[in-house]
Amino acid sequence: MCPVGVRTSHSTHALETGVAKLWLLLVGVNQYEDEEIPSLQYSALDCQGLGEALHAATQAFPQKEVIIYNDFASKQPKLANVLTSLREIAAVTKPIDTVLFYFSGHGMLEPSTQQVILCLQDTQKSNLIDTGLQLQEVLQLLENCSAQQQLLILDACHSGGMTLLGARGEVDPQLNPTPELVEILRQRAAKRKGFYALLSCDRSQQSWEFPQLGHGVFTYYLIRGLKGEAADSQGIIEADGLYRYVYHQTLTYIDKANQQLRVINQLKKGRGDNSIHPEYPSQTPKRIVEGVGEVILGIKPKNIPASRHPRQALIVEGLDQSQASLSLSKILSTAGSFAVNYWTIRGNNSQSNVRKAIQKCLLAESFAELTTNSPNIDTIATVLLYLRGQIQETEQGEAILLLSDEVTINRAWLKKQLRRCQSQQIIILDCPIENGGGKVSLRDWLEELQLGLDAGQCLIAAAVSPENREKFANTLLATLNQGIQASGLTAAAWITQLQVEFAQTDIQLYFWLSGSQGIIEVLPGKTIFSSENMQEKAENIHNYPPDDLSSEVGIDYAYLRDLLQAQRWQEADRETTNLILKVVEKQPYLDIDTINKIPCKDLYTIDKLWVSYSHGRFGFSVQSRIWEGIKDCAATDPMLALMIGSAKVAASETCIDFANRVGWRLRDYWLDYNSLTWEGDAPMGHLPYVGFFEPIWRVKVLGVWEWHSAIATANWWELCVALFRRIETCKNGSSI
The missing domain is CATH 3.40.50.1460 (Rossmann fold)
Structure with missing residues (x-):
C-alpha cells in the first residue's frame, strides 16, 4: 500500500547559508576479488549516477563533502578506505549536519553469527567478519556521530540481471539478508529520531538490475527523483518525498513490465508456443524511520539538459x-x-x-x-x-x-x-x-x-x-x-x-x-503537476453536467460520488459494497437470484459514477467488456476436465485469466483485499472489487492465500458472470 508520509517543515536555511554541512559517502561495487562472490553490472554506475544527481541537487549548499568509492572512481571500494571515511565523518560532524551513506552491492549473512555484511571489493566470502563491512559497525559509527540527521540508503540485496523476458542466473540464498536488515534497522531507528533508512526492497524480496535502465531499478528512480521529479511544490527534495516517489515508480515499472509480458505471452499462446515467461517478482522499496523529522537532500536542479532522445x-x-x-x-x-x-x-x-x-x-x-x-x-x-x-x-x-x-x-x-x-x-x-x-x-x-x-x-x-x-x-x-x-x-x-x-x-x-x-x-508518465495544471483540472470538474444520482429504491448516491470525485478509491469501493447490499436488502452476501434482481437504474448510477470519475478505467461495465473478450475460452486441462467437467475447468481458468488482467492476482497468488491497488492508475477494471460475493474460495495455508479448489473457483466465478450478464440485460433494455 502507499506509505504514509512524515511531516516536514521544509526548512533549508541552515544548509543554504552554510551553517550546516552535508556529508555524502557513496559506495558501489561491481567486481569482487573473490570469485565466489558474483559480479554485478550496475552497482558502480548506480553509485556514479547518484553522485552526479546529488551534486546537481546540492549546488545551493556551500558546505558539503562528497566521498565516492566505486570501480570507476580513483578511490576503490575497499574495506580500509570506506572505514577510514566513516570514522573521519563521525569524528568531525556537528549536531546540525546531515550525513548520507549509500551502498550498492552485495549484502550477505555471515553463517555462524547471522550478521549482515556489506561486501566490498576485497571482501572474502570465507572470512566475512574480518573482510566485509559489518552493518552493525556502520550503525555504531553513526551512533557516535553528532549529526542529528542521518540517512542510510542500502541497495544490498541484488539478485543478478533482469531483462523484460525474465531474470538471469541462480540466486545464492546467502545473498538475501533483507529480513535481518529490516530488523536491525528497526532497532536502530527506535533509538534515534533523526535516523532514516531506505531499503531497495522489503522482506523476502530482492533488488533487480534491468539492462534497459542501465541501473538497478531502485537507484534509477533515486537518480530521477534527485534530478527534480521528487521535488515538492517549493522545489525541495526531502527524504520522505524521495521515498514516496521511488516507491511508486519502482512498483509502476514492475507493473508495466508485467503488462508487456502478459501481451507477449498471449501472442505466444495464440501461436501454440508453450514457453511462457513468468511474471516479474515484486520489489517494494522500504522506509524505516521513527518519530517526526526531516532530512533535506537538495533543491530541484535548474536548467537540466533535455534528453537527446526526442x-x-x-x-x-x-x-x-x-x-x-x-x-x-x-x-x-x-x-x-x-x-x-x-x-x-x-x-x-x-x-x-x-x-x-x-x-x-x-x-x-x-x-x-x-x-x-x-x-x-x-x-x-x-x-x-x-x-x-x-x-x-x-x-x-x-x-x-x-x-x-x-x-x-x-x-x-x-x-x-x-x-x-x-x-x-x-x-x-x-x-x-x-x-x-x-x-x-x-x-x-x-x-x-x-x-x-x-x-x-x-x-x-x-x-x-x-x-x-x-x-x-x-x-x-x-x-x-x-x-x-x-x-x-x-x-x-x-x-x-x-x-x-x-x-x-x-x-x-x-x-x-x-x-x-x-x-x-x-x-509517458507525468510525475510533476504544476499548480496551474491542478487548478485547470479542478475548474474542468465544475464544467461537467450534474451527475445522475437516480435510484429506483430511494438510495442516496451523493457520498459515493464525493468519494470518487476525491479519488478516495478504497473508501468508494467499500461504499459501493454497502450500497449494493442496501439496494437489494440482502446481507451479508449476494447470490445469483439476488443479483438478477438488482434494479437497472441503480446499477447504472453506480457504474456511471465509477466510469466517469476514473476516466473510463473502472466500473462494472469495464469489467464486463473484459469478460466479453475472454468468455468463450475452452478448458485447457484435460485431466482436470475429466474429473470435474470441462465447464467447471473453463470457468475456473477464465476466472484466473480475468483476475490476472484486472490485477486481482499477482503471479500465482490472489491478493487479499487490503493489498489491492488503491490508485487511479490501477489496471483496467481493477475496481470496484466484488466484495458483496462470499469469498468461499480462500483458505489460509502456511500464511499464503490460495485457491481451495477449481470447483470453488468456478462457483465464485458464476457470481461474477451473473453480475456481468445483469449489466448486459439492463443495457439491452436501454436502462444502462
Missing part, C-alpha cells in the same frame, strides 16, 4: 482528412510528448517526399549525435508511425499501401526502414478493407513487418469496412484519452484496452508486441 511521430493521412487523425496528432504531441509531423497526401506531397518523411521519423535516432557512452537516464527513443490508406496488391503481387493515385508505399521498402530504425517502434495501420479484402490481409502485413522477439516494436491494425472507417481512429483516440494518467500508458495497456473495446464488435484487431530491452510507452 520522441518522433508521423501521421500520414492518405484518405479524406479526418478529425480523428487531427485529434490523434494533438494528443500525441501534448500527453505523448512526441514531436509530431502531420502529412496529408495532396498538392506537392509526392511519393519521394512521403518516403523522406517516413525515413526522417524512423531514423531520427540514427542521426543523433551521441554525447556520452552511458545509458540515457531520462527517455528511451521512441517513434510512432500512423499510416492511413488502403492496402492492395499490384498485378505483380507486391503488397502496397495506397495513399493516393500517385503515392504508394511498398511493404518491403517499409520493412527495410523498420529494420534500420534504432528506436522503439509503434506502427499503426488504419486501412479500411473493401468487400472483405480479397487477397489483401492485414494479418500478413503485421507478420511481414515484425522484427523479432528482442526488438522493441508494437504493431496495431484493425480490419474495418469503408462505411465504418472512422471507427478505428475514433477508438484509438478514445482509449488514448482514457490512458491519460499519472503513470502514463504503455503499448501493452493500450492493446489491452483496444481488445476490450473491440470485443463486442465485428472489427478484427491485429497486434504484435515484442521487446526485451525496454517498456514501450505511448503516453
